[in-house]
Structure formats: structure tokens, C-alpha cells
Amino acid sequence: MTVATPPGLVPESSTIHGCLVGCGDAKADEARPAAELYTSQYFQKKRAFAEKLVPQYWILSAEHGVVDPATEIEPYDTRVGGNDFDRQAFLSTVADDMASLTDDDRDPTRLIVLTGEDYLTALIDALARADTGPGEIKLVTPFRHGSFEGIGDQMSYLNAALEAGDQTLPVADALDHSPDHHQVTLG
Template identity: 30%
Template sequence: MLPVANTAYLVSCVSQKREQACEACDLYISDLFRKARRFSEASGCQWFILSAEHGLVTPSQLIAPYDRTLNTMGVSDRRVWADRVATQLFEVMPNLSQVVFLAGKRYREFLTLHLQRRGVGISVPMEGLRIGEQLSWLVQHSPHSAA
């Protein structure tokens, strides 16, 4: 098993947000985000939010609500976003060896290439699952079964 210190969990932002600025970990209010947050925190690893607006966001970073999503960005903009996130990620975790994605395909597609080039292992435990299946997976695999 890889050292916890070199593993990062990446959780994608969601459209459901509070109406005022707050810490990023509390800004996103969907059930999926909350369960992914709980799962990531329970891992003991560092975790970050993949924000379409801000790139890589720490859970304690203060940010305001926004309406940007990678799902409506063009390919070139998503490539630029992934370049930015990769730079941010390697700045905060220069010895990164493993990434666990709790994020959809658009959030992973170009970022994965950057990680693979640097020899970072990639895990996508919920790949191919629909939203309801992801929610169930997170509940089943979380050390705390509280919803």
C-alpha cells in the first residue's frame, strides 16, 4: 500500500452550492459531494476539490459561489484547466505518487495524462457508475455508515 502522505483524493465540484462565500468543503451541498468528502476525509490522505472556476482548491480555501462547469467548456479550455490543476497539484504535493479520483470523466480526461507522465498511479473507484450507484458505493465503502 502506498504511503498516505503521497496520495491525494480529488473530488469534483458540483452545481449545488451555498449562496454565500465560505470554506470550499462547505460550499458544495449536494449529497454526492458530501459523501465523497466524508469518504476522502476518512482515508487520512490529503484531499482537494476540482473546481471548474478555481482549479485545485483546498478544503479550507474561502471561495464564493460560481456557475462554471467543465461540462460546458470546450476541449481547449478543458486542456488549459487540466494544465493549471496539474501545476497546482504538483506545487502542493511534489512527491505525489497516487491519485484517487472521485470525479467525472470531464474532470479526469486531460488531468490523467499529466499524472501518468509523472508516474502517478491513478484510481477511479466509481468509474462507470451512475449517480445513484455512486451514492450507494460511497455509503458502502465509508467507514462511517451515517448518511
Template identity: 35%
Template sequence: MRPNCTTVYLVSCVSQKREHACAARDLYVSDLFLKARRFAEASGCLWFILSAVHELVAPDQVIAPYERTLNTMRAVDRRAWGERVAAQLAEAVSDLSRVVFLAGERYREFLARHLASRGVEVSVPMEWLRIGEQLSWLGQHSPPPAV
């Protein structure tokens, strides 16, 4: 991690997962997640995974596969999830100044509001892009994969 980096990257979980417990960075296997992960890691700053089940997940945290998504949760439950994740993030990163979301609307809607209300700058570089466009954007803005 880059010293004194006060930016955190948040990558949302995806439905495509390995069939066994492993480090969260390796659990999710979709092309979108892998490209978002590479983009976040290349920043040199901290990054976390947003999970509907486990909330704020460190990349090296071992978790088992699951089948829940914020996309099917009620707004009141998503709001409560966002409050919990904002609190977890504040505890994990004391000098947080900026969050970059690499996540869909349901994963950032309430969380982004909580962060902004605490004075954290919120960035959503792919906000209006469809999935294919997100893949292209990440491909253009990320370093090539390690060989």
C-alpha cells in the same frame, strides 16, 4: 493528515452550492459531494476539490459560489485546465505517488493523463458507476457520519 501519505484524493465540484462565500469543503452541498468528502477525509490523506473556476482548491480555501462546469467547456479548454491543475498539484504535494479521483470524466480526462505521464498512479474507484451507484458505493465504503 496521516504522516507520509503520498496519496491525494480529488473530489469534483458540484452544481449545488451555498449562496455565500465559505470554505470550499462547506460550499458544495449535494449528497454526492458530501459522501465523497467524507470518504476522502476518512482516508487521512490530503484531499482537494476540482473546480472549473478555481482549479485545485484546498478544502479550507474560502471561495464564493459560481456557475461554471467543465461539462460545457471545449476540449482545448479542458486540456489547458488539466495542465494547470497538474502543475498546481505537483507544487502542492512534492512526493505525490497516487491520486484517487472522486470526479466525473470531464474533470479527470486530461488531468489523469498528465499525472500518469509523470509516473503518478491514477485510481478511479467509481469509474463505471452511475450517480445512484456512486452514492451507494460511497455509502458502503465510508465511515458513518459524525453525530
């Protein structure tokens, strides 16, 4: 299936402040900055989207929570939902990490989330626990807005967005109106 570039850009009133990129199973054999640790084509495409189209990004890691791309980390095998996954520890870590991403002077903080369903569900659970003070976080989940039937469709979408050079989200005008748009208001 070909994913068409949707009409319109993210409305100016819905500025994107950053992106959360899901980690990947394929990793380098030694410690590296997080942006270089994950080696799959899928991760690299999400990383390229984030580096080119948003002001800043972080990696959502099952082992480390929300990680700055420059932070050096060792390879690991933890996976959200895996046998060795400590959900409570992950939720606590991510809640703390996400609280640090809000800005009291900017309402709300909007983040594009490029993750699989397991990671997105865990992220939403973590946000429900986060103490962001008066801040608010809204998640923009483009992979939920289209007719994506898997990673191939998601990569086609990412390719189209990169080629266009814009944050062309599948339902750009529905950021605050779609029932599939995840908005978590904290504070």
C-alpha cells in the same frame, strides 16, 4: 444495484496519499471554504469519504483548479465542458497545481480520484502537461473499476466504504495492473 464491498484493502505497497474530489453544481449562495461551498448529497458523500479514509484531500474545481478544502471561494457557474469553460486555462492551472502535490522522496504519489468522466479526462490531460520534476503521480479511479451505472451506484460504493471504515476500492489488487487504472508518469 447494490455495490458489494470488495475483498481486501489497498495493498500496503500501494499507499494512498490523498484524494481529489470533484466539485458540484449545487452551491451555497455566498463565499465559503471550498469544503462547505458545494451542497449536494453526492459531493458531501465524496467529501466524507475523503475526510475519513485518506490523509488529505483537495477539490477539483472547474473554476479554480485544485483547491484546498479550507480555501474560501465564491460561488460560480463554470462546469468542465460548459459554454463558459476555458479548457486551456483549466489545463494549465491544474497542471501547475498537480505538480505541487508530488514528493521527490515518495515514489509515486497515489491519489484517489472521485470525479465524473469529464473531470477525469481533463485531469489526465492536465497531468500530461505538468512538470513534476522527478516525481510521479498515479491516479486510482474506483468509479471506473466497478459496474457503476451512475451517481446512485457511486454513492452506494461510498456508503459501503464509509461503513467499513476502509479504503475499500473495487479492484484493490489491480491498482497497478488493471488496464482501466490510469497511471500518469511525469518527470
